[in-house]
Amino acid sequence: MNSPEWTRGARAAYQEQVRTPVSTGSPTPLRQRPFRFLxxxxxxxxxxxxxxxxxxxxxxxxGGAGEVAAGATNAVFMLVTVLTQLVMPWLLRRVDCRGLFALGTALIGAPTPLFALSSDMVTLLGVSALRGIGFGILTVTGSALTAELVPTAQRGRAAAYYGLAIGLPNVALLPAGVWLSDRIGFEPLFWAAGAVPLVAALTALGITRVRLGEAPRTAPAQPVALLPSWTIMVVNTAATGGLTAFLPMAVDASIAPAALLVFAAATMLGRWLAGHVGDRLGQRGVLAPATLLGGIGVLLLALAAWSSDPVALAGAALFGAGFGAVQNTTLILMLERVDSATASTAWNIAYDGGHGLGAIGFGVLIAASGYPVTFAITGVLLTLCRTLAARRWA
Structure with a gap:
C-alpha cells in the first residue's frame, strides 16, 4: 500500500480527477478484445x-433431507465464498489475475458432477464448499479485471457491461434450473452445469495477463476511504436480500412473480444506465439519486405489503433501478480510492455478506413487527443513505 500521508497537491489532483466528467466521445470498452473475452x-x-x-x-x-439441511447447502456455499474473498487481496498481489479468474471459473464447474454421486449431506456440503471457493475467486477477479482491462475513463461502462454479463444468467437460468431438473433430471443437469464453466475457463486465455499492483499515487490508499461507499452498498444489498426472500410472502401471490422479474430487469437496466451516465457526468452525481430512488421504491413495496396493491410492480421497478445504479457506482468509487484487489474484495464482500445479513435481519424484524413495517423501515434507511451518498467523500 502507499503511504497514508498525502501532499496537498496530490489530494487536489485526486479530487479534480474524480470530479471531472468524461468526454462523451470516449470509445466503448467493448472495443477492448480482452474485455470481450472477460x-x-x-x-x-x-x-x-x-x-x-x-x-x-x-x-x-x-434425498430425504429436511428444509433446514437443504438450505445449508447454499449457506455453506456463500460462507466459503466470503471467506475466500477475504484472502483475495493477498493472493492477487502474488498471482496473475487472469490465471486466478480461470481457476475460479473452473472450480465452479469441475466439482459439480460430484453432486450426482450422492444426495448425502456430507457430499453435498463438501461439493458446495469447493464451488464456494471457486465463486469467491471468480467474483473478486472478475471485478478487478473489469477495472484493469479498460482505460480509467471507461470503467463505469465496463462495470455496467460486466453487470449485464452477471445479470443475464441469473434472470434466465435461476428459473430454468428448476424447470430442467424436472424435465431432464438432476444428474444430466449437474453434468451440463459443470461443463459450461469449464469451457468458459478456457475463454480466459484471450484475456491479458494482469498482476495487480498498488493504488495510484493520486488516490488515498487507506481501506477506511472505502467505508462510505461500502456502507451504502451493504445497506442496499441487505435490503435486496431481505426483500427478494420475503416479498413473495408479503404481497399477493399473483403479483409476486412479476414483481421479482421486474426487479431483476430493472436492476440490470439501472446498472447499465449508471455506467454510461457516470462516465460522462461523474460517479458521485449518480449515487445520491440512485439511493433515493431505491428508498422510494421500497416504501412503495411497504404500501403494497399493507394493502396488497399492484403498486408492488412500480416499487420493484424503482428499487431495482436504484439498486443497479448503486452497484455500479459504488464499485467505481471504490476503485478510485484504492487498488483494484482491495476495492473488488470489499465490494464483493458487501454484496454477498449483505444478502445474508438482509435475509436474517428481515426475518427478525418481520417476526416482531410484520411485513409492512419492516419494509417501511428499510425504505427509510435507504432514503437516509442519500445523505451519506451526497457527501464529497462518499
Whole structure:
C-alpha cells in the first residue's frame, strides 16, 4: 500500500480527477478484445452458478433431507465464498489475475458432477464448499479485471457491461434450473452445469495477463476511504436480500412473480444506465439519486405489503433501478480510492455478506413487527443513505 500521508497537491489532483466528467466521445470498452473475452467467460461462470442455486437444495430434499439441511447447502456455499474473498487481496498481489479468474471459473464447474454421486449431506456440503471457493475467486477477479482491462475513463461502462454479463444468467437460468431438473433430471443437469464453466475457463486465455499492483499515487490508499461507499452498498444489498426472500410472502401471490422479474430487469437496466451516465457526468452525481430512488421504491413495496396493491410492480421497478445504479457506482468509487484487489474484495464482500445479513435481519424484524413495517423501515434507511451518498467523500 502507499503511504497514508498525502501532499496537498496530490489530494487536489485526486479530487479534480474524480470530479471531472468524461468526454462523451470516449470509445466503448467493448472495443477492448480482452474485455470481450472477460464478458464471455463471466457469462459461462455465472451460468454454472445460477443454474444450480435453487437446484442443489431440491436435490437434498429429494434425498430425504429436511428444509433446514437443504438450505445449508447454499449457506455453506456463500460462507466459503466470503471467506475466500477475504484472502483475495493477498493472493492477487502474488498471482496473475487472469490465471486466478480461470481457476475460479473452473472450480465452479469441475466439482459439480460430484453432486450426482450422492444426495448425502456430507457430499453435498463438501461439493458446495469447493464451488464456494471457486465463486469467491471468480467474483473478486472478475471485478478487478473489469477495472484493469479498460482505460480509467471507461470503467463505469465496463462495470455496467460486466453487470449485464452477471445479470443475464441469473434472470434466465435461476428459473430454468428448476424447470430442467424436472424435465431432464438432476444428474444430466449437474453434468451440463459443470461443463459450461469449464469451457468458459478456457475463454480466459484471450484475456491479458494482469498482476495487480498498488493504488495510484493520486488516490488515498487507506481501506477506511472505502467505508462510505461500502456502507451504502451493504445497506442496499441487505435490503435486496431481505426483500427478494420475503416479498413473495408479503404481497399477493399473483403479483409476486412479476414483481421479482421486474426487479431483476430493472436492476440490470439501472446498472447499465449508471455506467454510461457516470462516465460522462461523474460517479458521485449518480449515487445520491440512485439511493433515493431505491428508498422510494421500497416504501412503495411497504404500501403494497399493507394493502396488497399492484403498486408492488412500480416499487420493484424503482428499487431495482436504484439498486443497479448503486452497484455500479459504488464499485467505481471504490476503485478510485484504492487498488483494484482491495476495492473488488470489499465490494464483493458487501454484496454477498449483505444478502445474508438482509435475509436474517428481515426475518427478525418481520417476526416482531410484520411485513409492512419492516419494509417501511428499510425504505427509510435507504432514503437516509442519500445523505451519506451526497457527501464529497462518499
Amino acid at each position: 464478458l464471455i467467460a463471466t457469462v459461462g461462470g455465472f451460468s454454472g452458478y445460477a443454474l444450480l442455486l435453487p437446484v442443489v437444495p431440491l436435490w437434498a430434499v429429494a
